[in-house]
Amino acid sequence: MLKGKPSHTNSQSPLFRRGLGEACRLSFDFFVRDVLEVAPSLIGKKLVRRFEDGRIQKYRITETEAYRGMEDRACHASKGRTPRTEVMFLEGGTVYVYLIYGQYWLLNLVTGIEGDASAVLIRGIEGFPGPGRVGRELLLDRSFYGENLINSPRIWLEGAESVSEIRTAKRIGVEYAGEWADKLWRFY
Numbered sequence: 001m002l003k004g005k006p007s008h009t010n011s012q013s014p015l016f017r018r019g020l021g022e023a024c025r026l027s028f029d030f031f032v033r034d035v036l037e038v039a040p041s042l043i044g045k046k047l048v049r050r051f052e053d054g055r056i057q058k059y060r061i062t063e064t065e066a067y068r069g070m071e072d073r074a075c076h077a078s079k080g081r082t083p084r085t086e087v088m089f090l091e092g093g094t095v096y097v098y099l100i101y102g103q104y105w106l107l108n109l110v111t112g113i114e115g116d117a118s119a120v121l122i123r124g125i126e127g128f129p130g131p132g133r134v135g136r137e138l139l140l141d142r143s144f145y146g147e148n149l150i151n152s153p154r155i156w157l158e159g160a161e162s163v164s165e166i167r168t169a170k171r172i173g174v175e176y177a178g179e180w181a182d183k184l185w186r187f188y
Helices: 035-041 131-137 175-182
Strands: 016-019 022-026 046-050 056-067 095-100 104-111 118-125 155-158
Touching: 035 056, 035 104, 035 118, 104 131, 118 131
Parallel strands: none
Antiparallel strands: 016 022, 022 155, 046 056, 046 155, 056 118, 095 104, 104 118
16 A cells, blocks of 8 residues: 655755656655655645646645644644554655545645654645645545655656745644644645
8 A cells, every 4th residue: 555665866956856757856855854844845846646647737835734743733643653644654755645524635745754753734736725625636535645755656746946935824623732733834
């Protein structure tokens, strides 16, 4: 179910690499950083999806939320390692998807070193605000669980020009998490 291990060798920039015909795919080193570095740096990056019909679509990321491992009560990993969260404990660059309301697959990107259990929720892409709309537009399903963003032929991220201003706010829908609900870990 987990889709391949990333290749750590890279003769180009530690954050970008070329391959599979795309422009500047984000590398393993981009994802193994702290979630609070990765989440805001994803704003403006291109989320690329190759669909089953061969069509490739690129979407600009407009909103993210950071979830910081077992210490963060709003993070799924805060309850420990379970079959649902297993992929969060892998090294960065792995996809974590889960189903909400029985109809929306939400896209999360695992960050940090193995065992860190942190991830970034992709809350919005240009033209599709809201994580449920993101999953629906990308045609996500359970098969994306554990996908390796470094070498996946169907989903990856590419570099893009830096965004001049990134705003922060409280994460949405995590009021149950006590003091963790007040963290300004939503980026847009």
